[in-house]
Amino acid sequence: MKKKKLIRVFSTVCLFFLLSTILAFSPPAPHDTIVKITLLQINDVYEITPVSGGKEGGLARLATLRKQLAAQNPNTFMILAGDLFSPSALGTAKVDGARLDGKQMVEVLNAAGLNYCTFGNHEFDLKEQPFRQRLSESRFTWFSGNAFDRNQKPFPNVKENVIFTVTNASNQTARIGMIGVTMTKNKPDYVTYLDPLEAAKKQAQALRGQVDILIAVTHLPLEDDVKLAQTVAGIDLILGGHEHENVQVWRGANFTPIFKADANARSAYIHQLTYDVETRRLQIDSQLQPITDKIPEDPETGQVVQRWVDLAFGAFKTMGFEPGQLVVNSPVTLDGRESTVRNYPGKLTDLIAEGFLNAAPGAELAICNGGSIRIDDELPPGAISEYDIIRILPFGGNVVSVEMRGRLLKQVLDQGRANKGTGGFLQTARVSWSEEKGDWLINGKPLDQRRNYKAAINDFLITGNEQGMDFLNRKNPDLRVINENVMEVRRALMAQMQKEFGQKK
Ligand SMILES: [Zn+2]
Structure with missing residues (x-):
């Protein structure tokens, strides 16, 4: 009995080898x-x-x-x-x-x-x-x-x-x-x-x-x-x-x-x-x-994506946002790439700075650090949702209305210029640099170091934590906070977009 079984196993193994040999020798090449x-x-x-x-x-x-x-x-x-x-x-x-x-x-x-x-x-x-x-x-x-x-x-x-x-x-x-x-x-x-x-x-x-x-x-x-x-x-x-x-x-x-x-x-x-x-x-x-x-x-992957989107959107909703909500249909590309926002002004940074300016009554100028813009992407013309706004300014924070002495303003703007290429580069509204005069212009007029200026600025910038700007803090005698919370920075951007591109339908 034992022998017979062995033989049968042997012949099965033989058949297996024969078959696998045939299979192995059939195409593809051996x-x-x-x-x-x-x-x-x-x-x-x-x-x-x-x-x-x-x-x-x-x-x-x-x-x-x-x-x-x-x-x-x-x-x-x-x-x-x-x-x-x-x-x-x-x-x-x-x-x-x-x-x-x-x-x-x-x-x-x-x-x-x-x-x-x-x-x-x-x-x-x-x-x-x-x-x-x-x-x-x-x-x-x-x-x-x-x-x-x-x-x-x-x-x-x-x-x-x-x-x-x-x-x-x-x-x-x-x-x-x-x-x-x-x-x-x-x-x-x-x-x-x-x-x-x-x-x-x-x-x-x-x-x-x-x-x-x-x-x-x-x-x-x-x-x-x-x-x-x-x-x-x-x-x-x-x-x-x-x-x-x-x-x-x-x-x-x-x-x-x-x-x-x-x-x-x-x-x-x-x-x-x-x-x-x-x-x-x-x-x-x-x-x-x-x-x-x-x-x-x-x-399968789609399910995992959806789970995290739901969790995160739920968190944004508790902060008062409707991530899926349309804000505007943008007629232009909004460039939020770091290589842009840390080096030059552009349409997106103008919208942010103008949004700060318009949020703060009486402000003559506005300042925002380029590093607060983190989307690092271009938004093509078309629908901009509240989620896109969160992508642009993910850290949030408040627009603060301040009064600052001209000499402090000059110090801040000079440092912003020195910070070109980094997050400490400043995006501004109503501020320009005159190559000819070698000085800053505020609303087209040379910056007067002795007078006070009303400015809209994001709260991060007056913490003293920006690169080379430890002097820009609430203890500086040349700075006076008028209103701590004029508007949340993302709300200011949304309002500006709707002002310029028209209300959503
Ligand atoms: Zn990288």
Whole structure:
């Protein structure tokens, strides 16, 4: 009996081998040396819902794209080149007594199937405790070769680099290495940085010989990505972020490709890597894929998005806002990008400053710090909702009516000018700089340092916490507060938009 059973098992095993041999020898070729890898790249993602009035972006749509790509090639990986924890309007909502601070983003990206991520400068907007909490909530793999904790050790759950292996149907493998570096401009006391280029060089050397394909995932200004391509040998592909506009350039002796997608997943890059394990040849085909309302939402991810939107909108409602409410139909593009609002006035900043001015009776001028505008995005012509207003000025606060001595006003405006390029750059109404006179003009007249001016200003600016403006505080004898709370800053902006663009219907 025992013997017979054994024989039957043996013959079954034989049949199995015979069958699997036949199967293995049927197409595809017995010895397929080609390994295909699909990378889905996004960068600078602040919103979980679609942007541009619902037309572009949306992480539930991105999740659908990821599933479609994975159905074509199981070796599909989604990579984010930094900036996800902050800033976002939803992140400022207080739920159960704590700011969301990117919690909504991590959960949505977990659901959408993000695999790998490196730090952007905005990750370090968070205080240390929520920052560490977000890392622990991430189901994707963090890696960084140049951003470490205060003791120069990697943060928990963060690797210095990544190596993973992909396999094709013929069991041929390719080893992929990834290094990650971040620009060093945002530095709270809990982080230490190494120089990004030095760190990239060190990590690339550490992976040399261990990987077949080397990818740098970076969050750097483009000129630094170019330096990386020119100075660090052996990098096959640079997936970058920070620019917010899509970029596709080839630089360095080996024409290393550098790619960046549009912010807020308005587009994603799809990179098809074809690696021949025999010839060791790598071919990269990259395609910029717009994420639009033509892509259906993935229901699972969509549910997670909706849950966080409901929670955050509930919090905004308790603050007296109706996030879904239309404010105006804007006839023009409103540019709220940091590169604009921290350097120049524009239509959006004029609306804010004029809104302050008109809110405060008798004000001769208005001042607002560029850093209070956090949307870092362009709002195209069309519907502007109360949620968009919260996106523009997420910190809120009050317009304060003050009287300030001319000499203090000059000191403030001079410092604002010196702060160009940072959040301390000032946006103003009825203030201009005369190159010819080398002085400030208030309503077209030279600033008189001896007289008092009535100004509308946001409450943050008179705390003394703005860069180089510790003197601008309530104890300064040249400053007198007339009205602490003329109007909430976002209400002032909404009123101004309706005044200029017409009441909503
Ligand atoms: Zn950035």
